[in-house]
């Protein structure tokens with residue numbers, strides 16, 4: 443495919459200056475609208491003595507208060523809507539985790555959403571010649587319909603193969619309808635790949651060439667598995683049910699980050715502890731402000747997702763900011779002895795040392811008023827045996843020293859039997875009193 447194909451070249455390749463001009467105009471009108479129409483924002487802006495007249499550049503966003511998931515939950519069902527229901531033409535909702543959020547879309551919102559997903563699908567390589575099988579939830583959740591609109595807009599042949607169609611049915615559709623592009627969650631796609639052999643279908647009998655995956659975090663290892671098992675190129679996308687659904691950001695053929703639809707969203711990265719903005723390239727919590735949404739606009743919405751942002755132009759021709767792939771969430775952060783670290787950082791250290799399995803368990807406790815940290819690590823074929831206590835002790839020390847150097851925490855390292863921890867119900871066991 444021609445890597446220079448852009449769905450909306452006029453906006454996807456604006457200079458940073460032009461883009462920021464567009465963003466500030468749309469931001470100002472969004473802020474005025476939410477102040478007028480949403481009681482939550484009127485109260486929040488007044489409480490923080492926000493003077494909307496002073497918001498004249500994108501950077502001034504830092505003066506505005508945040509919106510959190512709890513705020514959305516408290517507004518259930520319609521208190522965050524900026525327009526009356528007669529202007530809303532579609533309602534989606536995430537009912538997960540007992541904290542439902544209801545999102546309303548106006549006709550213009552649907553049009554913009556379609557444009558956003560169409561752009562990401564084109565960036566991923568979808569064309570009008572593709573047969574696109576969408577194996578996502580098509581009900582209350584926004585995943586299925588969100589991608590559906592965009593794929594139809596491009597002119598692809600779209601198959602709404604909604605979950606929960608059985609794996610066998612998905613594979614039969616894929617084979618018989620000659621699907622060329624699969625849109626699914628990475629875990630569902632891995633399930634399909636595993637089932638291929640059971641139903642005696644070889645990936646060579648399929649016509650798949652592209653996979654577009656999202657709606658959960660997935661690693662580069664998963665990417666490699668999907669590509670080798672399904673014989674396709676796997677592309678990452680990023681969306682958020684709370685602000686839009688799919689269509690916020692997605693990879694281009696360069697695969698060096700996910701391009702954000704910046705004419706519809708302003709992205710910031712903050713330190714989740716100090717809440718201060720971080721510079722480009724620094725990893726922190728992603729915060730989004732919607733600047734075209736009419737039904738359900740959000741200002742500085744804290745996503746809980748950890749990533750960094752690169753504002754430099756991309757070799758694909760797009761100038762829009764790129765998110766690094768989402769590796770973890772703020773909720774995963776472990777507070778310990780005045781510092782914070784993520785379980786994924788321990789995994790990285792173990793993988794780098796390479797003498798154990800990457801499976802481990804983190805045990806937190808308190809003794810004599812002091813927090814304690816123990817890391818239980820599963821041994822592998824490369825770990826010294828119990829008959830070599832000196833070598834085993836040296837490895838234990840090496841792991842503890844690497845953890846100390848990288849995370850600034852003192853950890854006691856102990857070894858566990860092979861395969862004893864990978865099925866552990868909890869990766870982190872925190873017995874510290876509140």
Ligand SMILES: [Zn+2]
Nearest residue numbers: 694696756758
């Ligand atoms: Zn690019």
